[in-house]
Amino acid sequence: FKEAFMLFDKDEDGTITMAELGVVMRSLGQRPS
Structure with a gap:
């Protein structure tokens, strides 16, 4: 889970x-709109 989260948390x-x-x-x- 943490690895997947870090893929999208660009500013960490x-x-x-x-x-x-x-x-x-x-x-x-x-x-999304």
Whole structure:
């Protein structure tokens, strides 16, 4: 889990920002609006 989380936590602050969450969702085939 930690390795997958680190792939998307680009600034390595331990949280996923809204922008990073958008990247996660798009990588899963979703289209956030």
